[in-house]
Amino acid sequence: MDLQEERRRLLDPEDREEDPTGLMSEQEAYMSKVKNKNLYLASFVSVLGPMSFGFVLGYSSPAIPELSSIDDPRLRLDDVQASWFGSIVTVGAALGGLLGGWLVEKIGRKLSLMFCSLPFVFGFTIIIAAQNVWMLHVGRVLTGVASGITSLVVPLYISEMAHERVRGLLGSCVQLMVVLGIMGVYLAGLFVDWHWLAICSSVPPTLLVLLMVFMPETPRFLLSQGKRREAEEALRFLRGPEAPVEWECARIEEACDEQGSSFQMSDLKDPGVYKPLMIAISLMIFQQMTGINAIMFYAENIFEQAHFKESDLASVIVGLIQVVFTAVAALIMDKAGRKVLLIISGVAMAISTTAFGVYFYLMSEKTEAQGDLSWLALASTAVFIAGFALGWGPIPWLIMSEVFPVKVRGFASAVCVLTNWSMAFIVTKTFQDMMNLLTSAGTFWLFASFCTANIVFTAVFVPETKGKTLEQIEATFRGTSGP
Structure with a gap:
């Protein structure tokens, strides 16, 4: 079904009764039938990734003073090691950005999000089980890689799911969850030691991988892969049962066809x-x-x-x-x-x-x-x-x-x-x-x-x-x- 046919079908007799002047545009008529509940749910699940990222960024602030004065000489950080413990995350994140760019094209946005939770959890697990400073640094690099993947995939996932009326709100929630994660780890650091802080930091990525199973892939990625039926199902989940999602699907498909493969x-x-x-x-x-x-x-x-x-x-x-x-x-x-x-x-x-x-x-x-x-x-x-x-x-x-x-x-x-x-x-x-x-x-x-x-x-x-x-x-x- 082409875009023109979808446009003709969009304003059904019920819509024309509500808009007898005919001034309502196709887009406004479509948006009037959209429900955002599931869109907000999918966005909330995905931003558990940025929250995990915030925990990683904030973790070094309360952990470094403890690790610099710890009794165990194998784990005690000197000034140089403490500097690297804080900054090596950025090196891992740069690598994660490159890996994320490859992943989103090969396995899609949803699976990339689920994948990025693994280095988060593995990284914090290595920090918890660390027997020497090198294990601490390896754990930080792994959580950095996960942060880099997250900082790429989550904004894409949300922007490709959201419609234009709430895309700014939901897209800004990425940074909001990062700073909430940072503040959360600062607050937790007032009450627990670096071991328990790492355990707490593993909770958001664990929830992410468990809940993401029930969320859809983005319609735009599915259409770019030629999966029209799956894209319509994803849109129906995100826009609600009353929205004529075939119209939006045809509009996106037309843009994908113009771009090439x-x-x-x-x-x-x-x-x-x-x-x-x-x-x-x-x-x-x-x-x-x-x-x-x-x-x-x-x-x-x-x-x-x-x-x-x-x-x-x-x-x-x-x-x-x-x-x-x-x-x-x-x-x-x-x-x-x-x-x-x-x-x-x-x-x-x-x-x-x-x-x-x-x-x-x-x-x-x-x-x-x-x-x-x-x-x-x-x-x-x-x-x-x-x-x-x-x-x-x-x-x-x-x-x-x-x-x-x-x-x-x-x-x-x-x-x-x-x-x-x-x-x-x-x-x-x-x-x-x-x-x-x-x-x-x-x-x-x-x-x-x-x-x-x-x-x-x-x-x-x-x-x-x-x-x-x-x-x-x-x-x-x-x-x-x-x-």
Whole structure:
């Protein structure tokens, strides 16, 4: 059944009675019959992956102090080993991004999600059973690989399942669950030791693999594999029994047919491929160059200077700010739009990193002002973290999941994830060198200049994807009108 026939069938006599003027568009008529209950359920199950990812990122903060002072000399971390325990996750995640790009094309989005839970569980199991420092590092690498796969697969899975009215909300839940995982492990670290913390961190990925069995593969992947009947069943599960899913299925199928079967390197000459790829890669680079890792690195010291003696509590406060503003971003994403939030986020971070530079400059010039200026550092930290959570935290991942055609989604997303984690590793490892070369003030003013560049880049190059189907977004880059 072709798209035209589906369009004719979409507005049945019942719909025409509800809309006698005929002003209701096909898309509005279709959406009026859609129920989101199962879509929310599938999204909730899939974001157990990002929650696991958050547990991995946050685990080192409470675990390193314990492992640095543990009685067992075989497991005790020195300063260099502790540094690698924290940062080696980014190396594993970069590898996981490459592996995830291959997996999503070969075995699909659903099975890739189920697969990524295995290195999460195996990694934490190795940490729990560790007899030496090398086992701790191997466990961290494995959980890093799982995190890299997750950071690629889950945004794709959600964007290919969700319709345009809730895609921003559900896509932003990826970052929300990451920061919830980070805060969760910070809170758990107040009450349990590193062994039990690793056991707790194994719970979300275990639930993921068990519950994902009952969730569908994405309709777009099924149609790209020529599985029309399975795609209709998946859409019927996701949209509810009343929605005429054959119409949406035909629309997606038409877009898949136009693209061809499989990705070739020659496709990189296509403006519908290279334009979104360059934008998404740039977003990943700019995200890491905002200075987010530097701010997180300094957070505990800043809170201590502001008379927060409990550094663990400081970490929880930082996590709480991230959760609140990431949740705000998720709630307003489909109303405010991606560009507006990126620009607001960039402005907040540019102001706060500039203020950080001023703080460090004044501290170096007049040490007795330390007590008087602690409020400036505290306020700058809060504004920066809130600004990052509102835009530059969740949106680059959301846009990555929206802008690529189906046939290049695995390859292009792998390039983006590799770029993001490689930049995270480079910035983290060179941060101290930058501080020595440029001074603390100069380093944060450099971050401020990148935040300003973020604003300009967003205003000029980043398209607004709010309210558009994935096929309409693709048509925008190709310069054609979407279905």
